[in-house]
Amino acid sequence: MRLPLAFLLLPVLFSEAGARPLSRxxxxxxxxxxxxxxxxxxxxxxxxxxxxxxxxxxNNLERSDQLLMDVSDPDSPRYGQHYTAQEVADIFxxxxxxxxxxxxxxxxxxxxxxxxxxxxxxxxxxxxxxxxxxxxxxxxxxxxxxxxxxxxxxxxxxxxxxxxxxxxxxxxxPTLHFDVPLSKRDGDANDKVLKASKVGWPDKSATRPKQGTTVENIFSDLTNCSQQITPDCLRALYKIDYSPVTKDQNSYGIVEYTPQAYVPSDLDLFAKNFSRSTIGVRPKLVSFDGGLLQSNQTGSDFNGESNLDLQYAINLVDPIPLTLYQVGDLVESASFNNFLDGVDASYCGGDNSTEDGIYPDASNATGSYKGPESCGTAKPTYVISTSYGMNEADATPAYERRQCEEYKKLGMQGVTVLYSSGDSGVAGSGGNCTNPTTALSANGTRFTPGFPATCPWVTSVGATQINPNSTVFDPESACEQVIYSGGGFSDVFAMPKYQKTAVAKYFKDYKPPYTAQQYNNSQATRGFPDISANGANYVVAINGNFSLAFGTSASSPVVGSIFTLINDARFAAGLGPIGFVNPMLYKHPEALNDITMGGNQGCGTPGFTAVPGWDPVTGLGTPNFEKLLALFLSH
Structure with missing residues (x-):
């Protein structure tokens, strides 16, 4: 049923005094x-x-970049001396x-x-x-x-x-801002309306098994990792050999948006095959605005993303507790802002019905949340991974800059925020690109960067692959199976200082063969992703069977797991959390595995190409846990 165009009538709003004319x-x-x-x-x-x-x-926005860098730049005398949430709220x-x-x-x-x-x-x-x-x-x-x-x-x-x-x-x-819809919504004539969906779903290829890829036999030999990625493949690829020791002090959060939900029996099926000690382990559920583990809608589209994120995160960080931030009820489409409300009370207040989920839900539909808006419900975990996004073009620069400032504030508090860079190469969600005279379409030719991956204050994570017939001991390339690593240059955000040297070298040595008609080639805007991790052929338990999944949706939670383990080692050494990691990574790219093969085609072009050093396909490269651990423990 199509939602009717009607509004909830409220009391008289304007005073009887006429509006005073305003000239300028x-x-x-x-x-x-x-x-x-x-x-x-x-x-x-x-x-x-x-x-x-x-x-x-x-207030103080002109100082905000420096305030974050003071506690994030490894060369700063204030490195690691993060602010409290109240201090941040008062500053701004x-x-x-x-x-x-x-x-x-x-x-x-x-x-x-x-x-x-x-x-x-x-x-x-x-x-x-x-x-x-x-x-x-x-x-x-x-x-x-x-x-x-x-x-x-x-x-x-x-x-x-x-x-x-x-x-x-x-x-x-409400003014100019549009969000990407998730699905058609039902409602009745008394509902508040004109509610576009609030947050972009991951590209379908990110979690839907490739046709014919149901896994009958799971390989345990590391020589088969080019066909099936398992936790042991990732440990070998990224040299992860570490047992957590400070689990009660540490925390790792995964964000999911209803109706996406994990299936408990699938977690156990995965655990039986890859880590029997985690059978029965469940994430701590933190519900924002009626978020729930729905079980009425099943299949890869409804369980694939959450199953993928949690199965690998639990396996890689156990016994460190995992937090699941489940956002939004079954009726409203929750937003990034609804999540930010939930982890930061100072951010609450003033959500808008055309952008965000409004709670209590005014709908009378089954599954609507009637409780109060979630506001500071839970303290943010030290690492937060999100595998969702939207196109920069779907909202205005002002809207995106405002939200980006909130990620900066989380970084000032010592929180590491990760976002997947996208699965359509230089194209936007669904493979759409910008037409110079009309809207985004499959026939567009201008590259379409994604948000929040282009926000300079998050760590944007791209995707790599083990090439066919190669092993974990061979160099990876940019992912070119089923999906292509999202990457490029923002049309909204200026290039942050921490990135300037790396990006300047990229343009000097490997300038792309495209013009301003295809992307922002000013060499003055934010480049993404920052780093990458494998995003192809993940073995995932979905509804009682094993399938293969693809996407930066897999890459981000894996990187989040690695940073969570590094936090564990820092806590054991009496140090604080790593917080915003980009300044450290760009100053020490030697702690990453440089990726120099593959590209991220889209918009009718080969896209960009992975080259030595930073590139807009795989960023600085993939993690080397041993080197990253030593690096972060030395500061």
Whole structure:
């Protein structure tokens, strides 16, 4: 059933005072094309009411890069001296001047002050407003949009604020932002609507077994790792020979979004074959906003990702406890922001219905979560791996920069955040690329970087493979089986200082044969991925059978496991967590296995090519646990 275009009616919103005319305006954001799959509809009820969030300019942002580098750069005297969550929240809270300036603008526009709520931690002002009144406030024209999947969305193409207010505001929701839908959603006429899905699903090839690859016989010989990757293959590839000793002090988190859920019996089937000591071991479930281990929908599309992540993470880090962050109920599509709310109370407040899951869920559908919004439900683990993403082109730069700042704040607190780089090479989700005159499509020619993998404050993880007929003792290449390692250059984020030397050398010695028509070749933007790990032929137990899985969805949790083991050794030595690892890795690439074969084709091109040193296919290379352990213990 298609979700009807109606709004939840709320009390009268505007004061009776007329809006005061404002002469000088400044465009805050604009969009020249729709994301792929979206089309405009004509049945928007402009009397309907929507929640509005005004994200205020945060304080001390000009210092934020240096604050993170102070505790992450191995050459800094403050290396490893991370901040507390409260210290971070206080550093970046908007100034009084900013809060008052935006409140004054709203008051002058006729908005009664008691209707405006200030959220200190997230630095935002929230209120409810009729669409017609929002159009007048922002000098914008709103429309309803529908995705090919049936998901609905409210958006405008441009909006402005008074010139005197512009430098106090990051961006406003709902406005230009679209997220990638996961699936068609059912609902009834009383639901809040125009809810595009909130977070991009991993590329289907990442977790769906390749046709005909059900595993009848599992090889235990390391000479067969080019056909089947098992935990022992990974230990041999990356020289992982370590037994954890400080399990109660350590923590590792895997993020999954409902309806993706693991199957307990599959964990045990995997354990019986590869690590009998972990039979019965389960991750600690931390539910955000009604996240649950659903069992009604099964198969690789619903169990493959979570099974893959947990089977390998448990095997590689046991007995270090594993935390499963299960985000979102069966009705709402939760977002990266909903996850960030759950691990950081200071980030809570002001989620928007067109971008994020809103809880309690207003839907009456079965499985809707009626509890309060998850806000600081659990302290973040020391390492967090996420195998989900979206296209940079699906949201605006302002939206993505704001969220990226939150990953920076986690790094300041000593948290290592990993994201898969994508499985479609230089193309975006689903293999789509940008058409110079229209939206993303399979026929586009411009490369499509992914988010949050392009955020400079996460560690972006690409994929490699053991070449056919090779062994774990031979050099790997970029993954070119079923999937291609996501990589390239951001269209949004400037190149971070820690990456400049490596990327400058890449352009000097191996400049790609493409122009600005195909990618951002300014040599001034963030390159990704940072590192890689094997992403082909993983043996995974799914619904009682073994299959082979592919993707950076496998690479990221493996790298997360390695960093978790390094944290264990640091804790045993009386040291703190490794936190944001990129500055260390770029200063010491000798601790990684350089990958110099393969490419990441897409958008009708061969893509980029893996070369000596950093490249936009495999980053700096794959982990060498022995060298990384010695490196991090020396600081």
């Amino acid at each position: 305006r400044a465009v805050l954001e604009s969009r020249d094309r729709l994301p792929a799959g979206w089309s405009k509809r004509d049945d928007l009820n402009k009397r309907g009411v929507v929640p509005v969030r005004i994200n205020l300019r945060q 809270a908007p100034s009084k001047e900013t809060v008052n300036a935006v409140k004054d603008w709203l008051r002058d526009a006729g908005v009664a002050p008691h209707r405006v709520k200030y959220n200190h931690g997230q630095g935002s002002l929230t209120l409810n407003m009729a669409v017609a009144d929002l159009e007048e406030l922002l000098h914008a024209e709103y429309n309803a949009y529908e995705h090919d999947t049936g998901a609905l969305h409210l958006a405008c193409e441009s909006y402005s604020v008074p010139a005197s207010v512009k430098h106090h505001v990051d961006f406003i929701l």
